[in-house]
Amino acid sequence: MIGQLLKLMAIKEGHQCEAVFSVAEGLEFLQREPVDIIFLDVLLPEGNGINSIPPILNSAPETDIVMLTGESSTQYIEKAFKAGATDYLIKPVNLERFSKVVGSLIKLKRKNNVQRQISREEIIGDSAKIKQCIEKVAQSSLGDANVLIQGETGTGKELFAKAIHANSGRAKNKYIIVDCTNLPVNLAESLLFGHDRGSFTGAEKAKKGLFELAHNGTIFLDEIGDLDLAIQKSLLRVLQEKKFRPLSTAYEVESDFRLVAATNRDLQAMVHQGTFRKDLYFRLQAFVISLPPLREREGDIERLVDHYLGIICEEKEMRPLEVGEDFMSALKAYEWPGNVRELVNVLQISVHKAMFDDRLTFYHLPQQLRMSKVVQDAEIRSPEPHVTPSGYNLTLPVHDGDGTLPKLKEVRKKTIDAMEQSYLHQLVMLSDNSAKTACKMSGLSRARLYELLNKHNLSLRGN
Numbered sequence: 001m002i003g004q005l006l007k008l009m010a011i012k013e014g015h016q017c018e019a020v021f022s023v024a025e026g027l028e029f030l031q032r033e034p035v036d037i038i039f040l041d042v043l044l045p046e047g048n049g050i051n052s053i054p055p056i057l058n059s060a061p062e063t064d065i066v067m068l069t070g071e072s073s074t075q076y077i078e079k080a081f082k083a084g085a086t087d088y089l090i091k092p093v094n095l096e097r098f099s100k101v102v103g104s105l106i107k108l109k110r111k112n113n114v115q116r117q118i119s120r121e122e123i124i125g126d127s128a129k130i131k132q133c134i135e136k137v138a139q140s141s142l143g144d145a146n147v148l149i150q151g152e153t154g155t156g157k158e159l160f161a162k163a164i165h166a167n168s169g170r171a172k173n174k175y176i177i178v179d180c181t182n183l184p185v186n187l188a189e190s191l192l193f194g195h196d197r198g199s200f201t202g203a204e205k206a207k208k209g210l211f212e213l214a215h216n217g218t219i220f221l222d223e224i225g226d227l228d229l230a231i232q233k234s235l236l237r238v239l240q241e242k243k244f245r246p247l248s249t250a251y252e253v254e255s256d257f258r259l260v261a262a263t264n265r266d267l268q269a270m271v272h273q274g275t276f277r278k279d280l281y282f283r284l285q286a287f288v289i290s291l292p293p294l295r296e297r298e299g300d301i302e303r304l305v306d307h308y309l310g311i312i313c314e315e316k317e318m319r320p321l322e323v324g325e326d327f328m329s330a331l332k333a334y335e336w337p338g339n340v341r342e343l344v345n346v347l348q349i350s351v352h353k354a355m356f357d358d359r360l361t362f363y364h365l366p367q368q369l370r371m372s373k374v375v376q377d378a379e380i381r382s383p384e385p386h387v388t389p390s391g392y393n394l395t396l397p398v399h400d401g402d403g404t405l406p407k408l409k410e411v412r413k414k415t416i417d418a419m420e421q422s423y424l425h426q427l428v429m430l431s432d433n434s435a436k437t438a439c440k441m442s443g444l445s446r447a448r449l450y451e452l453l454n455k456h457n458l459s460l461r462g463n
């Protein structure tokens, strides 16, 4: 009876609906067809409906289960939620509550479906932080709001802007990129809004502006923080009215564009300094995607290395190179101020150096990465350094706790030995295994260098 009633309500709301009268019948139905929502009564011929939640979710994990309970059996609600139900309705069910529950669940499902289906374009990374950004791309693809992408240089702002367009309803139309860096005011006005013939010296023909060309598509303003204040004012008006007047014309042009903007600057600080318009800033704040720096993306370095190494080796027609542990741990220790762009450059340099090797090692990395790893390792080894007035970090020998100190001669020898060893260790790492570089860096003669390396059981690789 309740089944038939809900079926009528669902059909009235424009949904397809089937009523079944036992769990067995329901499970059989699920084998044949996917179902978005199941209304499950607590009281079933087979017993308590809550017990059938696990087998239902086993065979249809994507389905939402809404429990139907009587006023007197609300004590089952908590148990039903624990078993995996999504919501509940109390009988007798009224149409308003029914359509609210169904409406929200269907909306959520559509949203999730879009998220699952969005194309990542070339975006690599599975860290929680990058997944959150991908989710934002999915959300933005459902609507048409302007989007601001923030992030340090090289974090992938341009890549994300492209993904927003590619996943939007405008994907088949134009995607126009404008680099706002160092754009002089006059040029920017005519470039963005177009001009009439003769509107300035050299304007021999009338020209459409990029906002007009972006009609039905997306316009990406890269480095929007670099836009001159005068252009910011015009831009604000265009965003508000979606129309503008090309230079030296008496007519207005309408354009249905979507704006995606990006910046690596702190727009809020710029607003305080008076170099970015507050009203434009607020307009851009409607939908913001903040891309995390590479150093905060757990696990993404490995994925990016895997991806780009494949591409670089293929381009160079080389066999895929293996990645040594020391290579990877140096990559992970580095701060990556230039983010993914810098990582790709480092891989290119390292592959070039490893042209005749099978495996990438620490020694193939550029010097700044080796240096940062060495410094980090040294910091870990000497947790409580004592800084001398001359600026050297020293870890003093610890006395025995009996109020005495070892002889100075002994301490001096041990200290010098330790310093020498640490110095030579770093020298070996940073000299590219070249005795010539090591001698130049350290000021040691070749004979003295080998003598000291021998003393500390160290060697230049390949020597």
Ligand SMILES: Nc1ncnc2c1ncn2[C@@H]1O[C@H](COP(=O)(O)OP(=O)(O)OP(=O)(O)O)[C@@H](O)[C@H]1O
Binding pocket: 122, 123, 124, 125, 151, 152, 153, 154, 155, 156, 157, 158, 159, 160, 263, 264, 340, 341, 344
């Ligand atoms: N998540 C990522 N997956 C794969 N490649 C990436 C990713 N992020 C960035 N890249 C690559 O890194 C380089 C820099 O990316 P992009 O130009 O999008 O960065 P950006 O944030 O716009 O930099 P800038 O602020 O300097 O303009 C590009 O080659 C891009 O393909």
